[in-house]
Amino acid sequence: MPKPTFFNLPEDKRRRFTDAALDEFALHDYRSASVSRIVSTLGIAKGSVYQYFEDKQELYLYLVTLAAQTKFECIDAAVRGEASVRGNVSAPSSEPGFFERYERTVYHGARFDFTHPRHGTLLYNATYEPSGEMLAVSARLREQSARYLRSLVEAGLATGDLRADLDVEFAVFALYQLTISLRDYLSERFRFSFKGAVQAGAGPPISDEALREVIAELARLLRQGLGPVATTTEEQRTQPRVC
Amino acid sequence: MPKPTFFNLPEDKRRRFTDAALDEFALHDYRSASVSRIVSTLGIAKGSVYQYFEDKQELYLYLVTLAAQTKFECIDAAVRGEASVRGNVSAPSSEPGFFERYERTVYHGARFDFTHPRHGTLLYNATYEPSGEMLAVSARLREQSARYLRSLVEAGLATGDLRADLDVEFAVFALYQLTISLRDYLSERFRFSFKGAVQAGAGPPISDEALREVIAELARLLRQGLGPVATTTEEQRTQPRVC
Amino acid sequence: MPKPTFFNLPEDKRRRFTDAALDEFALHDYRSASVSRIVSTLGIAKGSVYQYFEDKQELYLYLVTLAAQTKFECIDAAVRGEASVRGNVSAPSSEPGFFERYERTVYHGARFDFTHPRHGTLLYNATYEPSGEMLAVSARLREQSARYLRSLVEAGLATGDLRADLDVEFAVFALYQLTISLRDYLSERFRFSFKGAVQAGAGPPISDEALREVIAELARLLRQGLGPVATTTEEQRTQPRVC
Amino acid sequence: MPKPTFFNLPEDKRRRFTDAALDEFALHDYRSASVSRIVSTLGIAKGSVYQYFEDKQELYLYLVTLAAQTKFECIDAAVRGEASVRGNVSAPSSEPGFFERYERTVYHGARFDFTHPRHGTLLYNATYEPSGEMLAVSARLREQSARYLRSLVEAGLATGDLRADLDVEFAVFALYQLTISLRDYLSERFRFSFKGAVQAGAGPPISDEALREVIAELARLLRQGLGPVATTTEEQRTQPRVC
């Protein structure tokens, strides 16, 4: 969507531009984000932005798309990497079940947000972008995520990891909401400010254990719900004894 | 918070003003909402708004508070009404369990959103309001809802409707997210545009059955999770009695 | 100039109104003074002001006129009183000379400003009122004061207290400027805030001696100038020897 | 203080802008001056002003500073020029006494006001600017002038041009007031409207002789006061030669 001019830019310049723009849109919603602020940060001319992009909206769309793609690829690579490692060990490479796959995805998604606060925060903002002209953006993001989750759910149904009478669309919705808003929970629970991290480029102050534990809690909720545990189910037997 | 002038207004005029302002803030986020648009819609002088309210922010705060209060009272009245009706029938008035209480609350909350699209949508916007100056507002709304859900969860733990090892804060978080975003699911599933309803003052195109069914699905997810049902579990039978 | 309505007002109410209005115009210049602030201070309706006065300007004119008249009468009474007292003592009641009359006037003028900070400050403001529509006001005030000073000067010439070759208009101008701006000197020298006194209704923290001394200094400047004293003049002989 | 944009402007454009702005602030006090009026006079876009200056206040501060500096430099250059001319003639270049220095300064100050009515009037306004936010400005201007006069007075004391028992601060005050308000005297005496000159860019209707005469009168007042002249004093005779 950017103009050719943008891609003709020397790698380094394009990179600096992208970074500054990501910063701006991570720190402010679409309306509040300011083209002037971006250029003054970079020390370039305002007109340049309009050599690269048709308008503010196109710039925004590009950044969202870029962030989404980056995040997706990072997660995908990480999940695959993990799988192959395990696969190498236990020869039969038993396919992981639904919950394990979900947990991994969520785990790497969260890690991504901590290590790429700009991208993560921009995407989060975009998801809730209230500006009318931008509705399409959040819709697209939702649909992307939903598509992925839907495939997971369908696989889960096939393997019997999920109960057969599940309303797929509803399950996808629930998964989607809990997944993206996990950020808020983590943020509050660990008093971690993603916006602060955007500004400071701050590092990851959350231990892997703590993060995995939270995600395990999420997975458990999804697997069993909030209700009391059925006593004679095999599934539960291996869990820590409750009551 | 409004100036006395506002409350001295004839009922009818105040009503018209409130409606138009709710419209504006339901259709746009805080920054994008325009005082000028409100007055031009109403055909009144710009100065009038500032006779009623100190500034745009005070107006917004008033509307959010009003909407929150209205929604809360509506839900509360409806839930109580339902309870008393049932109570009258079966004399012992068995207290409803966690899931039933939750379902009722969500049901009436959704009904409210359909019948009061202005209020519902304004509240929804406020929850995700990105404007920095307004962070306190969304935080307050979240905390209000969370407080209510927390009390439900704690009651549920006491009665054994919820499993004892539950992480309360996490459960509250999950309930909160699924509850408020149910709007999005309903909107998509029933192709119902809340913003459209704000503009058109549109009626209720969703059958009670359909709505109840969705909420039942939500409750089921929360009760059992997504996992397969334990076969010989006594869970269902013993539900009121735990351990 | 006020409408008859204003004078029909019960004494007390008219008094309260006048006081509040004097406050407002003492504390702010014409443009910055706010009719709304006056009525909100008084707790009366905005419309009332326009029952009493045609508009803000008429109100202002009235207040300036009132303050000028009050100040003039106060000074006049005080000066006359002083004169008669002295007169009683030394039977021939020798007429005071120019400088003594001037000193007395300035002294009582300053005392008035300290005891009636509202009036004094309003008059001072009016003298320098920059608002174009109000030029006539400051011109009138200047002319009033100038007229009085002119009469003093002419008497002084007649008695020989002033040198015969004096340019009367220029002398009047110089007297006028030094007289009205004495306020600034006093304010700085004694760290006395007249506006503070308006707000606090504060008392007179300046000793009579200090004030008289300053005025004596002013009189001396006017009598002799800044230049070195002529040696063989009788007048000067009693002064401390210079050079 | 202006933004770089302002100084990057082509000379001519910057000049036109400055002139129009000086006009506006010469004709109105700070609050009454209108940015809108300036741009409509110039036929430029409102936004341009904010490309040049942060806000109205910065614009005002710049103009006052500019006017003060211009006036000071003009006076300084003229006084020096005069001195050097005379100096060249009479080789010993006898230093001028206090009154001569003061007269020269006042003369060139007045000339400046006639030839640069915009600057002069703006400065005059600024000196009496009533707006609370701008108090610092008038204080600064007063202090600058006072500092200069103080140095003159101290030199005058050293040379014996001024009587030794003078209260320096009081003398400075009197000099300051008479000096700046000379404008008013000239304006009235010669029926010259400085504001009119601002608008009309009007020429110099005052003869040099007349002006010099007025200033001589001022100097005489300051030298001798208003009192009758001592008959046998040597003061007059020795005037050029001091002690």
Next chain:
DNA sequence: GATGAATGAGAATTCATTCAT
């Protein structure tokens, strides 16, 4: 005579976008 809500012109300021250089 009092009331006080309504008015609306006008103020300062913002900012995405354009376009001549």
Next chain:
DNA sequence: AATGAATGAATTCTCATTCAT
């Protein structure tokens, strides 16, 4: 390709004045 000054519509907010009750 880069520049950066110019644009102008849009925003919030102010306040003396009016007028129906």
